[in-house]
Amino acid sequence: MTSLPASATIDDPDVLAAYSTDRATFCPSGTPRALVRARSLDDVVQTLKWAYANNVPVVPQGARTGQSGGANALDGCVLLNLEKLDQILEIDVEEQIAVVQPGVINATLAAAVAEKGLYYPPDPGSKDISSLGGNVATNAGGMCCLKYGVTGDFVRALQVVLADGRVMRTGRRTAKGVAGYDLTHLFVGSEGTLGVVTEVTVALRPAVARPLAAVAFFDTTADACRAVADHLGAGFRPAALEFMDAATIEAVSKLRDLGFPPGTGAVLIAQSDAGTKAPEELAAFELSARKCAATEVVVSDDPAEADLLMQGRRLVGLSFEEYPASLVDDVCVPRRNLAALVDGIERIASENGVMIATCGHAGDGNMHPAVLFDHSQAEAAQKAFDEVMRLGLELGGTITGEHGVGLLKRDWLARELDEAALWSHHQIKQALDPRGIMNPGRVINSTGTGRGEVDQRSF
C-alpha cells in the first residue's frame, strides 16, 4: 500500500486549518499535509502503513476538545481524525460491558447504557462533546471520579493500530485477567504517542439512583477546604464534591444570576446517588459544612432541584468564554494541601496582576485554576499558569489530574518525573514507535520522523 486512503483523505487548506487545533490556549500548531477522516479500521491501517513507510508524523484526533494541544497539527503531518468511527458496537447487559468505536461521544454512550439499566460513570466536563477515544487518550476524569474512578478504571480492552499499521488487541472482556503486561493501561493516557485506539471495551456498572445534591456557602476558601476534609474524613464518598471560589462565582454570575449570597467566598456542592441513603449522606455533608462555618446550606429534596443546584458548576466553562482569553490549569494535590493550593493561587494571581478563577473536583484535590486575561496580559498569564504548576508540584501534587500533558505541559512533565522515569518514557516510546511518527513531541520531547528532535515550540 503506497497511498493514504483516497476516499477518506482531504487536502483542502481551509478544512485542514479548521482541524489543526484542539481547545488549548498558547499551543502552537503547524500546517498539516493532509487530513484523513477515517471511516473504518482499514482507513487507519492504511494511513499508518503509508506514514510509517514514508516517515511522516501522524497526529490522531478525536473531537478535538482537549486542553493541552495534543491534537494540534504538526508541520507536514497527517491529521488522523477518528470522529466518524462513532458506532456503539455492542452493549452486553449480562457482562456489563460496552464495545465502542473511538468517535462515540461520552454522553451518547452514557445515555445508551442508561436505557439498558447500566451506568458508565466517567463524566468529564466535556462529556457532551468529547469522544471516548479522546477520553482514553487522556485518561479523562470528571465529577463522579471521586466515587467511581477515572476513564482508565473502566477500560478493559483496546484495539490499537501500532505505528507500522499492525492491529493489536490488549486486555480482555472478562472481569479479571493478568495474562502479560498491562498494555491496556499503557495506552490509556498515552495521548496518541504510542498508537491509535480504534476500539474500546469499557466496564459498566448497575444503574444508580438519580442524584440529590446540597450546596454550602462559605465566607472563606479555607472554611470550604476544611469542610471537604471533615466530610471525607467521616468516611463518606459522595458521587461528587465540587468547589468554586469567589472569582468563579463572579464569572458564572455574569452569565446568569443564580442568587448566590453576596460576599460568598467559596461554594461546595455535594452530590449523592446513594438512593434511599442519599438524604443521610447529604445531612452529613451539611453537618460538616456548618461545623466549618458555612453561612448557608441548601439541600435538595428531589433530583430536579438537585440538577438546579449543580447548574452553577456546569456553567463555569461557558462563563470563561465571556473573557478575552483563558488558560485552564489542572493541578491535583493531596487533599490536605487543598487550602494551601487555593491560597497560593490567589497569591500568584495578585503577584502577576491577572485574574484566576479556581474551581474543581475538591474531593480529589483536583483543581482547575483558570487564568482569565486579555491579550495584552498574555505573558503574565503564561507566567501565572506556570507558577500554579510549580506550586502544585511543591505541594506534593501533579501538573495534570485529568487533562493530559500534550504539548502545553510537556516541559513540565520533565520536572514532575525523576530521571529514571523520564528515561523509561523515552525507552517505551522508542520501543513501540521506533520511527517516532506517532504524535511526536507530545507528552515527551521525542526524536524521530527523520527530522531529529521535534520542537514544536518553534513551529
Add this chain to the structure above:
Amino acid sequence: MTSLPASATIDDPDVLAAYSTDRATFCPSGTPRALVRARSLDDVVQTLKWAYANNVPVVPQGARTGQSGGANALDGCVLLNLEKLDQILEIDVEEQIAVVQPGVINATLAAAVAEKGLYYPPDPGSKDISSLGGNVATNAGGMCCLKYGVTGDFVRALQVVLADGRVMRTGRRTAKGVAGYDLTHLFVGSEGTLGVVTEVTVALRPAVARPLAAVAFFDTTADACRAVADHLGAGFRPAALEFMDAATIEAVSKLRDLGFPPGTGAVLIAQSDAGTKAPEELAAFELSARKCAATEVVVSDDPAEADLLMQGRRLVGLSFEEYPASLVDDVCVPRRNLAALVDGIERIASENGVMIATCGHAGDGNMHPAVLFDHSQAEAAQKAFDEVMRLGLELGGTITGEHGVGLLKRDWLARELDEAALWSHHQIKQALDPRGIMNPGRVINSTGTGRGEVDQRSF
C-alpha cells in the same frame, strides 16, 4: 560497586535450595549462585548494579506463595528476596493511602489500616501469607474484587529499582493524575521481569461493615451458574460471590464435616458488607437462588455466623494438601460462559481420568479448577490442566485471572496474545531490561543474560 551486599548475601546450599521455589507444581527450578535477603533499598540497588555489570540473572522473590513458578530459581541466578523489607512506612488517614515495603504481608496491612477505620480490599486466598510486593507483581485478586477491584486498582505509586540499579518513582500520592505514561500499571503484574518493586503506595477506602453471608445449595452446577447470572443481572454487586462444585465439597468435607446436605452438586456463597442494606442484598440473593432451584438457602443473622458460612470456602486450599499432588488453575471467562466452563472441566476430568475440583470467584467468572492426582497420573494431570486453559480461551476468557503467568503458563500466554501484542511485550522488555537480567524467561520467553534464549523447561 563490584560485589553483592555482603551482610545480606547467603550462599549456603541448603538455604539456597529452600528458597529456590514458590508454590507452583510442575515448575522446574535451577540452582542459584546466591540469595540476597535485602534489608534496605541500598541492598537492592547494589545487587542489581552488580548483576547488571556481570550479566547475571536476578529472580525477585516475596513470600514465595506464587502459583506459577515466577519466583523459582534459575541456574546461576541471584535470588533477591524482599521479605525482610516488611515495614508499613505510613498510613495517612486523611489522604486514605498507605505506603508499604514489599515484604509486608497482605493481612498485616489490612489489619493495620482497619485499626484506623480504613479498608484495604484486595484479599487473595493467600492473604495471611502473601506479601504486598508479590500481590503487586502478579496483580493479585481475591474474593472482594467483584465489588472493589484487584490489587492494581488500589496501587497509586511505586518505587522501583530498574535492572541497572537506578531508582525510579512511578505514579503519585494524589487521587488522580495523568502526567505521562502509566508506568505504575505497567509494573503491576509484570512479575519481576521489568524491575524490582521496593515500595508501594496503595489507596484505601473508608471501613465497611463486617459482612453478612448466605449459602445456597444446588443439585447441579448449571443451576448455581444461573443463580449467579440472575443475582448480578438484578443489579447487585455483593462483596463476594463464591462457587464450589461437588468435588470441592467432597475434598473440604474430608477435612471437616460442615453438614453440607448429601448429594449437593454445587454451592454458592454470597457476602454483603452493605451494613443496614446487607439483609436486603442477601434476601435478593436468596430469591435468585430459589428461582434457580436451590435446594436450601441459609442466611446469616450476624457476622460471626457469616464467618462460619465462609469456612467451607476458606478450607479449600488446605483440603487439597490431603491429596498427593494438585495443580491449581486460574481461568477467567465471561460470566455467561461460566456454566459451559464448569461443564467442560467435568468432561476434561473424565476424559483424562483425573479428579478436578472446581471452586472460585463466580461473580467475576474466575475459576480455580484444581487437578487432584497422585504422581503416577502426572502426565494426565498436566494434559487436563492444559485443556482447561484451552477451554478458557475458547470461551472468550483468559488463562489467568489473578495468579499470573510465571513459568507455568508462559507458553500459553503466547496463545492468548495476538502477534502484535506479543511483539509489544518483547519490545517493552527489551526497552526496560536491555541486558535481560530481570527474571528472564518468565511471562515471556525473553532472550538475554548473555546466554541466548533462556529456556527453563530444559533446566
